[in-house]
Amino acid sequence: MKVRRELLLIIILTIVAGLVPLGFGDDTFVMRIIILGLIYAVVGSAWDLIMGYAGVFTFGQIAFFGIGAYTTAILSTEYGVSPWLGVLAGGVMAGAVGVLIGLPCLRLKGSYVALLTFGVHMLFAAFVVSSLGVAIGTGGSGGILGIPPFSIGGYRLDALTLGPWLYLALGFFAVSMLIIYKVIFSHTGTAFIALRDNEQLAQSVGVSSYRYKLLVFAISAVLTGSIGAYYAHYTGFVSGRMLGLDMFIMLMVMQVAGGLGIFPGTAIAAFPVLLLNEYLRVADVYRPIVFGAMVLLLVLFLPRGLLGTLGGGSDGLTSLGRIDGLRRAVRRPRGAPKTDVEQPSPDTRPEPEP
């Protein structure tokens, strides 16, 4: 059986992230970095799916993360809903908001989508601290405290024993990465790459950009919302602070370092970038400057990211491969969404008159 390099990378990453803590014993710092790294890896990869593959420049990711976190936080603290259902609800809620935003947004051009979604992020951040937000239980600027941890069977995870948290995050990570991998290497993913590389050509052979973009927008939002919900239970509290620019900046750096549309570059980049962030704490107020400079330098000198520059990644349908990729994109496998323009099949084509 042929295993794709991307799948192999995910498996290696999962195994390493699972084994490293054993080597370090119960080191809290290492555990926390890995858990946070896994969370960022999922959010970053979901972002890359929509930005790098579907070619939709969106900034809504942190809002989706926040929506997932707040949904489960409100449900579990106010209504006593189980955290497991909360994660599900968080994902569904984020997905629903994603579709709601995607419906008007995805027909627009790149910069419009970027700012509209950026606006959604700013609006959500303003909403949770506003009186409207307080009315539905966001707790205003104080946030929500005392979000219960997960329990498995009768065992309740506690905030001090990080091991179970890490392996739970690893589970979320593995499932999410597999879903993203599946999407990228499916009929849909091929259609995205075709659309990204040549939108007109792809549309001319019947790939409907709007429907695919909406679908991937929803998938990306659901994954981000779910991991956001996990994060809420992991830290035990949510507040407007998590919607600040900090997380956005980190994701941005991971994205650029990993390379746009080069799965799973962002996931791999997540860990070193987080470590760097920890060590840069000494730089204090200069930290954003350092990260800003890193973003600029990476974009200027390594526009395809580290992984892409090293020759890895799945940039996919270039030159000759593109035509074949397009054929694969329009050949509709059973159960795949119908494309807008039907291909004329040979038997319906009118016979030429003699």
Next chain:
Amino acid sequence: MREFTSVLISGLSNASVYALLAMGLALVYGVSKVFNFAYGSFFSLAGYLAWVLFSIGLGYPAVIPLVVIMLFVLGAGADRLFIRPLRPQKEWETLVVIATLGMALILDGVDLAVFGPFLRELPPLVGGTTTVGGFVISNLDVAIFCAAAATIGALLLFLSKTKMGLAIRAVAQDIDGAQVVGIKHNTVFTYTFAIAAALAAVAGILLASRYFVSYKAGWDILLKAWVITAVGGMGSLMGAAIAAVGLALLEAVVAWKIGASLTTFVWFGLLIVLFIFRPQGIMGRWG
């Protein structure tokens, strides 16, 4: 009624500054399809630079031109160093957005590191009030309106009378055609980016004279300028002006009747509704 008039007048004075800002965005987008995420950071940097110049004893007549020149040079340098090299790339629009975000991080970070998280205040442009026919009008409102209107006038004059202005319009209309007649589009791109930065400088000083200078204020301003540009139609200066007046008046009325914190929600609600029915904006066209 009296209250309504003063709301209207301060709304109009804000509208003039918003129009200025939105025109800068519309100009750059119309000419080079670049969306500058550092625009708001230029705006707040201008406020800080003005604050520094005031603190060494200069007055408005010296501060405004100096800051405008500084921002013009900064804008030109940013385009030359960080945006021009990205243009030949395949996905340059995405890369440019990321690069300008990086620039915004650096500029805001510098503001924070140098000036700290405190709000800074500029001396008032003019003080006092004038009573016209029973209505009390703040002189500051009038002064801001006049300064912004004069800047817009100068911009329109520049675009219609000077060689570079005409070249900018030519590139906006047809980049290939402009190249055929010998217009260097890279120079035009750099000029428009620099002019937009200079407009942000004027707006930054004018609004800082009314409100405060803060390293975070730029993001709010960027969003406002963008909503205006999008409502007016990306790339349309006339649309930007109309949208600025409409949205600033809406903002003034919402802030007066409902509360200032809700204006952003109202603006975005309006924008989303507009996008569903007329995605190209009031005056815009696709392309």
